[in-house]
Amino acid sequence: MTRTTAGAFPRPGGPPAAGSGGSTSGAGGSGFWVVGAVLVLLMLSSSVPSALYVLYQERWDLSSGMVTVVFAVYAVTVLLGLLLFGSLSDTLGRRPVLGAGLLLAIASMGLFAAAQGPGLLLAARAVQGLAVGLATGAMGAALLELSPRSRPALGAQVNSAGPTVGIGLGGIGAGLLVQYAPAPTVLSYLLLVAAFAVTLVGVVRMRESAPLGPGGRSWRIVPHRIGVPAAVRGRFAVLVLTVVAVWTVGGFYLSLGPHLALLLLRSTNYLVGGATVALLAGAATAAQLLLGRTAPLRTAVLGLGGLLAGLALVLLALQTGSAALFLAGTAVLGSGWGAAFLGAFRALSALAEPAHRGELTAAVYVFAYLAMSVPAVLAGLLTNVHGLHRTSVGFMAAVAGVCVLALSATLRLAARTRAEGSTP
Secondary structure, three states: OOEEOOOOOOOOOOOOEEOOOOOOOOOOOHHHHHHHHHHHHHHHHHHHHHHHHHHHHHHHOOOHHHHHHHHHHHHHHHHHHHHHHOOHHHHHOHHHHHHHHHHHHHHHHHHHHHOOOHHHHHHHHHHHHHHHHHHHHHHHHHHHHOOOOOOOOHHHHHHHHHHHHHHHHHHHHHHHHHHHOOOHHHHHHHHHHHHHHHHHHHHHHOOOOOOOOOOOOOOOOOOOOOOOOHHHHHHHHHHHHHHHHHHHHHHHHHHOHHHHHHHHOOOOOOHHHHHHHHHHHHHHHHHHHHOOOOOHHHHHHHHHHHHHHHHHHHHHHHHHOOHHHHHHHHHHHHHHHHHHHHHHHHHHHOOOOHHHHHHHHHHHHHHHHHHHHHHHHHHHHHHHHHOHHHHHHHHHHHHHHHHHHHHHHHHHHHHHHHHHOOOO
16 A cells, blocks of 8 residues: 555555655656556556455365465565555665565565465565565655646545556456466466566666755665554544454455355356456545545545445345345445545544654554454454355444444544534
8 A cells, every 4th residue: 555645545455654745846757657657556466366366266275264364464564564664765765665666576476476375375475565565655755756746736646546546457457367368377477577677667767756864865764653642542543443444344355355256246257356356446446536625524424334335235235145236335335445544544644743643654554454454364264164155244244333333433523523623
C-alpha cells in the first residue's frame, strides 16, 4: 500500500501511509508518470500470486492454511518495511529508494519464477513485501511533489486509485495467463521482471524531487514511532474498528477468494479466481473516486453500510450456492471496502497534529496489516478442519458483527462531532 494524503486511499495490497508534505516542484514532467507506473506495477505484482494460489495448491498439494501463511508473510514484511524504511527517502532521496525497491521487486519475481514448492514461495513473498514497504514512502511523497502545476490534486488521486487499479489488473491479468498461457507460474513473473526493468530505467532518468536537508543525503534509517496521542485515543479506537473490518475482508479475498469463487461458480476456469479479485478492487476504486469529496465520517458510514450489504449478499450466496449473488455481493462488498477505508483513514489522519501524524499513521499500519494477515491465516487453518464453505460462512458472519459495532460507534462519533462543531 502507498503513502497517501488524508484524502487518499491506500492499497490493500495494502493499507496507506501519510503523505510527506506538499509539492516542492510544481511540475514533475514524465517523472510523475514513472512513479505512478511503479505504484501500479508493485500493486499489480502483489495480487498476481492470489490468482495463482489455486494452481499452487493443485500442483504442490498445499493446504488452505499454508496458502494463507504465504499471504500473511507478505503483509507482515510490508509492515516491517514501512516501519523501518518508511522515512528513508526523506534523508536519502526518492530516486535511490525507489530504485532499491524495484531491484528487490525484480529479485522477488525471480524467486517466484524459480519456486517449485512452498519454501521459495514464502521467500519470494517476503522479499516482495520488503520491496513494497521500502518503496511505499518514496512513491507517495514523490507523487505529491511531482504533481503537475495545472493539476495539483493529481498526486493524491493517483495515490488513491493506483493501488486498487493495480490489484484489479493483477488479478485479471494473472487469471488470463493461468488459463490460456503456457507455464503461467513462470511467464507471469518474467513479464513483470521486464516491466520493472523498464520502470527502473525511468526512475534512474527522472529528477530527484525530495528537498535537500541541511545534512545532505544519508542512509540514516529512522524507524516510524508507533503511538496514538492520548487526547484522540477514544476516536482512534472507534475509527480503527472500520480499518479492521475492511482489511479483514481484503485479506480473506486476496488469499482464499479465488478458491471460493471457483467453488461457488462451479468452474475450473482459473480466470474466474483472478476476475473475482479484479471485481472487488474495481468496485473499491469506483467508490473512492465517486466519494472522494464526501465528508470523511459520512464516507465511512456509507462504506460500512456497503460492507454489511455485501457481506449479507455473499452469505446468502454461500447458503444458496448462487453464482450471481456471489458476484453481486463481491461488487457491493468492494464498493463498501473502498469507501469505508477512504473515510476512516481520512478521519484518522485529521486526528493528530502534523508533528504526531507519522506516529498515528504507523499505529494504523499495525492494525491494518494485522487485520489483513491474522484472520486470513486463522480462516485458512479452519478451512483445513471445517472446509472452505463452512469456514467462509462463519468468517463473513464474524466480520459482519465487527461492521455493526463499527457502524454504531461511527454514527455516535459523527453525532458528537456535529454537536461539537469540529472536524472531521
